[in-house]
Amino acid sequence: MKIEYVDGKLLKDMLISGANNLENHKGLVDKLNVFPVPDGDTGTNMSLTLASAVREILKSSSDNIKDIGKAASKGSLMGARGNSGVILSQLLRGFSKSIEGKDKLNTIDLANALKEGSDTAYRAVIKPIEGTILTVARETSEYAVKIAKKEKDIKRFFEKLIDKANKSLDKTPELLKALKEAGVVDSGGKGLVVIYEGAYRALIGESIKKDNYALDKEFNKEANISTENIKFAYCTEFILESNKITSDKMKEIVEKYGDSLVVVGDDSLIKIHIHTNNPGLVLEEAIKYGQLNKIKIDNMKVQHENRLIEEYNEKVEEESKEMKKYGFIATAMGKGLASIFKDFGVDYVIEGGQTMNPSTEDFIEGINNINAENIIILPNNSNVIMAANQAKEISNKNIIVIPCKTTPQGFSALLAFNPEADYVSNERAMKYALSNVKTGQVTFAVRDTNINGVDIKEGDIIGIGEGEIKKSGKDKKEVTLSLIEELVDEDSEIITLFYGEEIDEESANEIKDIIEEKYDYLDVELYYGGQPLYYYIVSVE
Template identity: 50%
Template sequence: MKIEHLDAVMLKRGFIGAYSSLEKNKEEVNALNVFPVPDGDTGTNMALTMNSAVKEIRNGEELSIDEILSRVAKGSLMGARGNSGVILSQLLRGFTKKLTGINRINVKELAHAFKEGSDMAYKAVMKPTEGTILTVGRGCAEKAMELSRKETDVVEFFRAVIEHGNHVLDKTPDMLPVLKDAGVVDAGGKGLIVILEGALKAVLGEEEVELEVITQTAGKELHQLDHDIEFGYCTEFIVNNAEGDPEALKAEIESFGDSMLVVDGDGIIKVHIHTNHPGEVLEKALKLGELVDIKIDNMRYQHHENYSSKELQKYGIVAISVGDGIAKIFEDFRVDRIISGGQTMNPSTEDILKAVDSIDAENIIILPNNKNIILAATQAKELSEKNIEVLMTKSIQQGISAMVAFDESQELQENIECMTEAFESIKVGEVTFSVKDTVIDGRVIAKDDIMGIASKKIECVGQGVPEVTEELLESLVDEDSEIVTLFYGEDVGEDEAESLRQLLEKKYPEIDIEMIPGGQPLYYYLISVE
């Protein structure tokens, strides 16, 4: 079957086929992620981005080529998730831009569209890395331009581009040693080939095109309405000259609210709790000693003042979070909008834009808190007309450290500098499990092994969570370390966390050990050392 031009119907089928192919094969793409962590989601992010790109053209209407291109470009841009999704959205954005205004698309025009897509994707990344989806996209574009000088059949053109793209994909392990060590090709590059293969099959009618749209929402904002604040008073105080059992106090007051922290040491007990009955909490604490530094804030009133006032706030903060405990910590720091997402499902550019648009503030600071969300946050900044700064926080721990340093009385650039200095000064680690057998940096890792990770490197592997956590801390703690904070996940019991805290306090008597319920999925512990 020879095709010399693509019309609107073929173009529409091609885009939908590209998405359908990726949706069917996303787990195969996910499995290529180098790190065997349970949140390897390249295929998922690319599929969700493609879904957003095509959902507006799957409505049964007869659309022109320009209408299809416009909807695909906007949909992919707004729905982009994760680094792979953002890069894919830029590939599609350049591709569609070059074809706009053309009624019947031929090989030469397709070739220039491939090149424009590749160029735009490279420009979107501050430090492009070869051996990734960028390399595969450029390889496809170069082959397309070469073919355009002699080929007129769209079908043969696509087959040759895909064949060359697979050849480039097979070479990605030679460009990135980490791929070679793991015995895989680049996941994003594989996703791009799957997209092209699906598009060609759909145009040729070799594969049925599903008309249903799978709708998934990765990001959602938490605690935005007054009635979402179950316990209205943020209550903090210190029990001085404390005599009594802090654990007994914890047991007495835990039924009065949530977000409770009770930390003891050197004859004092620090207490934090969200409650509707601060007076009763203080009565309980009085039995142990005198109370000082009492602070009670009405969060419902503050919430109403923040979001109902027509006057602009000086600052608005958007943070990506994961886990109820982590979200509550960001709430305590007066973060305006919390988007649930993080490790397990990256929020889209549109999710972040919606959060930004809902804040009336002179300056808005976005904390991505995940390296895979920074590009989407940056893209949201570029699409918004508001004054936005994106802090390059790559972990929840860095985000919390940045908020500790935030000072509303400072000017924007002073805040950005202080917050950046704060989060860059801490060491972070995480404890999770392996989802597959693999080899990384010469280390053999089996499925379900417990891994301790720091600075993008697997520091230790073992069978027990406490043992691996303790070993990981040995690589993070040095003579200058003063505070170690461990946020324990939803799969760690309070007793287990407390037992580990006691062990670490004996091992590091000069260091303040804080154990906080984070409630995050998949990661047993998120660790911060300062």
């Protein structure tokens, strides 16, 4: 059947189906990492970004195209994680801007919106790199504009679009040497193709579902409710285990008992959320069809009153604090590293990094929690810098993002900070300090590959120095010592070792003793970092 336009409801379904498809395939996208390290997170970052967009869309019952676009743009902007997530948020931002004022979208409207999304994403990246998600978005959108005038059937239009996107994705290794060496296509580009494919499935009436997407989201809807407006006092949540009833039928049965009803799941596991004055009746209805678990009933009026008191006390306490000249936010991976940053005077530590990139909203929350004239952000990860900069653009405070790509760079920047200097001088000094430290990381390989002439087998211990794989072997100690030897030169003065959560103190001290004996002219320091996946992080200054 020919489809000539997309209305608001279908657009919403396509976005949700695209998000669900990405969530279902995020593991596959994560594995498309150039380095064979265990922290590939492009799929996870893109999925969390798009999930934030969907949550914002679901907050409103509107089927107006402009409202849906704005919600998707806002949600993805705040939820953006990692470089791929930030780029995805910009794609949605441009798409949303292009469809404003439309009641329905034809192929020309969709093509122009995709092109505006691509242009917006390119403008957001200081040095766009071809062979990435940007390339797939650009080539696909340019092709869409080319065929839109002739192809009026949106179903055929999307089929051709997805075919072009896959061809563009397949070419990414030819454009980016690192991808070709690793034998993979670009992970961000693959994530974008998966989104397109999920959206297409909704277009043809076969929307992608996700087993636990809605089960885990959308059940914290009580914020900002005034007591006077609470018609139904009890927020009731539970899970029904049953193969006797569908989620749609369950929704029909309990909807008469209250409002704010959300019923999601499949035929064996259904989660129900409802605001009601008779939670017992709702539970009685549900128990007829199976077992209940994770039952939670809260009195929202009492909760709201308590929340108002807490917020007032927090506001009074915050206002009583004198505004500082400087405040700091840092990202840290591991409790030990977080503790060290706090010892350095960092006000707000976001625990994340390699294994979980913080979102733009995480940084905004940190910014709002600091009462300072100037707030300095230390991302400490190359995949976090874009989210930090996006938070800077949103905030109305004076934010300085120091583009530190590693934890050692973050510490080096902090040591260069002068509390008496102005923020311009500090920014200059802290950025300069990044070049004074070398970073090494020791982890394990998750697949066979050969990079920079280093032959790597799955399970090997690998040493990464200054962003390049330098060593591979079977023994953690040998690889660590060999990596340090690679990093130390005649200008080196200090070696600092941060050992991870899988390394015991005795083993770490054994390596420290060997380093001190070999480099008796250098200072050697050892700290518990507690970082996951990385046995050691090495700093050489």
